[in-house]
Amino acid sequence: MPVSIAQIQKWKHQKKPIAALTASDYAIAKLLDKAGVDMILVGDSLAMVALGYKNTLPVTLDDMIRHAQAVGRGVDNALLIVDMPFLSYQISAEEAMRSAGRIFKETDARGIKLEGGYPDMVETIRKLVQAGMPVMGHVGLTPQSVHRIGYRVQGGTPDTAEEILHQSKALVEAGIFALLLENIPADLATKITELIPVPTIGIGAGQGCDGQILVTHDVLGLSDWQPPFARKYVDLQSSITEVVKQYCQDVRTKS
Numbered sequence: 001m002p003v004s005i006a007q008i009q010k011w012k013h014q015k016k017p018i019a020a021l022t023a024s025d026y027a028i029a030k031l032l033d034k035a036g037v038d039m040i041l042v043g044d045s046l047a048m049v050a051l052g053y054k055n056t057l058p059v060t061l062d063d064m065i066r067h068a069q070a071v072g073r074g075v076d077n078a079l080l081i082v083d084m085p086f087l088s089y090q091i092s093a094e095e096a097m098r099s100a101g102r103i104f105k106e107t108d109a110r111g112i113k114l115e116g117g118y119p120d121m122v123e124t125i126r127k128l129v130q131a132g133m134p135v136m137g138h139v140g141l142t143p144q145s146v147h148r149i150g151y152r153v154q155g156g157t158p159d160t161a162e163e164i165l166h167q168s169k170a171l172v173e174a175g176i177f178a179l180l181l182e183n184i185p186a187d188l189a190t191k192i193t194e195l196i197p198v199p200t201i202g203i204g205a206g207q208g209c210d211g212q213i214l215v216t217h218d219v220l221g222l223s224d225w226q227p228p229f230a231r232k233y234v235d236l237q238s239s240i241t242e243v244v245k246q247y248c249q250d251v252r253t254k255s
């Protein structure tokens with residue numbers, strides 16, 4: 001039985017941590033799924049780690065759908081979630097509905113994720129949920145706003161922490177099934193986790209969340225740079241470089 005939304009919601013109450021990672025292609029997605037990851041996110045961070053852009057803004061809805069299709073072919077068990085890319089959902093609820101609808105029609109996504117908890121976004125999310133589309137919220141550091149807020153920790157002052165808590169509650173009231181908390185203080189993330197009824201998945205938000213997510217390229221040591229909170233478990237850049245050098249040498253020495 002594949003992991004369901006109901007299942008991760010039950011795990012919150014059972015205090016069973018949810019292990020999530022990102023994927024952008026078939027090969028890695030299949031490995032993550034077979035290794036037992038609970039949730040796989042086709043994150044728009046693929047703009048940077050897979051496509052080489054300097055931030056997440058350039059990636060298109062067509063790009064996200066293409067990558068989500070590839071990931072979907074490798075996933076049997078994990079809950080597959082797809083990020084909506086910059087400007088595919090911010091202009092109007094109508095446009096968000098059309099973009100989200102394409103993701104559900106053209107991929108095997110079982111949920112989508114949208115950044116932001118400001119009033120207009122809460123209303124957009126309410127409409128998507130009403131139309132039958134499971135939505136995961138995303139507050140704190142929202143990378144699609146990099147030009148306004150940078151990649152800094154969010155919610156470090158009493159006022160901004162209160163605002164993030166308020167947004168989290170508003171998103172829950174609009175019907176999100178889970179909430180991503182990015183780069184916020186651990187005590188704030190713990191407080192939100194205790195106060196809302198849906199699972200929180202943290203990245204750079206401490207160990208008090210119901211689950212954790214990281215960008216797989218960071219975990220594997222394949223990124224050019226990575227956030228300070230991302231733990232690199234293996235340095236595949238070095239391994240791959242060594243192997244490729246060996247291969248080149250073998251070709252050149254005709255061995």
Ligand SMILES: Nc1nc(=O)c2c([nH]1)NC[C@@H]1CN(c3ccc(C(=O)N[C@@H](CCC(=O)O)C(=O)O)cc3)CN21
Binds near residue numbers: 045141215225228
């Ligand atoms: N490879 C990769 N991993 C990620 O986790 C990731 C991406 N890319 N791209 C999209 C966003 C951007 N993320 C980031 C990127 C940088 C910091 C970072 O360096 N934060 C510092 C402060 C930086 C500053 O002041 O500008 C920190 O101390 O939190 C945090 C999150 C997380 N996401």
Ligand SMILES: CC(C)C(=O)C(=O)O
Binds near residue numbers: 022044046182213215
């Ligand atoms: C929060 C992270 C994991 C994300 O949204 C992404 O990878 O795009």
Ligand SMILES: [Mg+2]
Binds near residue numbers: 044045
């Ligand atoms: Mg993202």
